[in-house]
Amino acid sequence: MDIQSIRKQFPILGQEVNGHPLVYLDSAATSQKPVSVLEAVDAYYKLNNSNVHRGVHTLGTRATDQYEGAREKVKHFINAASTAEIIFTRGTTTSLNTVAYGYARQFLKAGDEIVLTQMEHHSNLIPWQQAAKFTGATLKYIPMEADGTITLEAVRQTITEQTKLVAVTHVSNVLGTINPVKEITQIAHEKGAVVVVDGAQGIPHMKVDVTDLDCDFYAFSGHKMCAPTGIGVLYGKKAILEKMEPVEFGGEMIDFVDLYDSTWKELPWKFEGGTPIIAGAIGLGAAIDFLENIGMDNILAHEQQLVQYAIEQLSAIEGLKIFGPERRSGVLTFNMDQVHPHDTATVLDAEGIAIRAGHHCAQPLMKWLEVTATARASFYLYNDESDIDRLVEGIQRAKEYFGDVF
Structure with missing residues (x-):
């Protein structure tokens, strides 16, 4: 380099x-932002500023193509199976809260276990505390070694048949610990648990293949990987996302609205209520191009x-x-x-x-x-x-x- x-x-x-x-x-x-990202955001506002999906005019078409093109870039960047599994959010915190509200609160119940580590960022801790209070589930923590790592033996001892969700950081934002999320996922799946990975400190620094990791959710932010602030991604397996209810309601995420009931758009748009972060997504796409060019x-x-x-x-x-x-x-x-x-x-x-x-x-x-x-x-x-x-x-x-x- x-x-x-x-x-x-x-x-x-x-x-x-x-x-x-x-x-x-x-x-x-x-992270700081390279010229190519700054120029991509600037060009959108100067030349293509328009809302997406709704209009048939030229600017709307350009903006939509760029916005959905960025989703395609994210899909390839993390090796997801489909763009339907790529949800744009405001960042890692919003992505994790989407899972906590849309999945944990819907499917967990009293007696279920949520397994975490002691090295979690508050964004991957507080949503699960609140989900546990709401559902009656209990929190458990994988014990750490003296150097700030966790062993697979400790993972096996902590995850049980009652464990329904495991939330773990890919990389600790304090210790720099790189957790074995692929192996943790395998152990959790053997017990029937869903795995949520906080990838905020992982994806900017290493190649992430969600298909290989086999995690059920992977959350990350654009601003830590050379993209603008205010844009993030929630990757989720399509079969699970389809079972979940949206957590934001309003424009864009609806299919049909009646006076007393409504239906939702298909994935991923049912989770993207309101005008999305268009410039941020375009900037994220440019950041992915930049990072992939370096390798x-x-x-x-x-x-x-x-x-x-x-x-x-x-x-x-x-x-x-x-x-x-x-x-x-x-x-x-x-x-x-x-x-x-x-x-x-x-x-x-x-x-x-x-x-x-x-x-x-x-x-x-x-x-x-x-x-x-x-x-x-x-x-x-x-x-x-x-x-x-x-x-x-x-x-x-x-x-x-x-x-x-x-």
């Missing part, structure tokens, strides 16, 4: 922040090299602790002794280095780690070793600034 050539396609990375060249290490929160395997290999280099460099800093397993995605979460992560992030920001600090929408995991918050540097295809060198220099400056506590 020619990183310098790739970086030039991201205009935002060329600026200075606080008098220093920007080092952006917060892609796990949101998801190349992106994964590059990030693996970066995170190993980062672990080596940061491990040499006295008083710094790294959380998570050795094999991980491009996420490095750490703390410095007696220095609050927000203070670390503030000093780094003064050096033009953007990282994330806080509980990362994973408070149960923070409790498991026995911390209140952590600092997190996350890498993507536009980062290189020089960014990590700047991070190390910035952390050393933070140590000097808070030197009286070391």
Whole structure:
């Protein structure tokens, strides 16, 4: 991969922040957008701005073709069986809530089990808490190893005949743990459970084949994979989606409306009430083109090299602790002794280095780690070793600034 050539396609990375060249290490929160994505969204609004599906005029036809063309790109990108299985949403959170409301609340009952992990983002935890309260189902958690991984033996011991739904993150947004979702799915299916995968931190960084994984649902956001904010995807197996009721009602998702009853459109449109996120979907399609041109395997290999280099460099800093397993995605979460992560992030920001600090929408995991918050540097295809060198220099400056506590 020619990183310098790739970086030039991201205009935002060329600026200075606080008098220093920007080092952006917060892609796990949101990725930056390449010129091709910005131009695709701009062209829609400048040349083709119209609502989709409804009109017969030329602009409406163009917009519809682009919108549905993006759905086709998503289908191929994740190797789904049909575009009917690709539902556009506002993001991972909406996608997961769609399953919680449209499936879990409809089909689960008292005595059923919902199995999760302790590393889940709040978006893949709170919807299931609410579904359990609504249905009388109970929550169970797969125990974690000391390094923040889960074993298949622990999965087998946790999932039982009473388990009806398993919700698991593909990649932890804090630890970088890459979960064996294919094997987890197989174990869950043997017990008759449905599997929901939070793919927000997985799909931007590695090739995802939902047919191979055999999961029943896979949720992800566009903004973490070079696309605009406000667009996401819920993949669901067609046979299951057809059984589910919509969770939003109104225009676009209807087939026939009478005064006292209504019927719904076929998949996927029955889950897309109202005017959809047209520009966002078009931007997502452009982002998929961009990523596929580079190659998801190349992106994964590059990030693996970066995170190993980062672990080596940061491990040499006295008083710094790294959380998570050795094999991980491009996420490095750490703390410095007696220095609050927000203070670390503030000093780094003064050096033009953007990282994330806080509980990362994973408070149960923070409790498991026995911390209140952590600092997190996350890498993507536009980062290189020089960014990590700047991070190390910035952390050393933070140590000097808070030197009286070391």
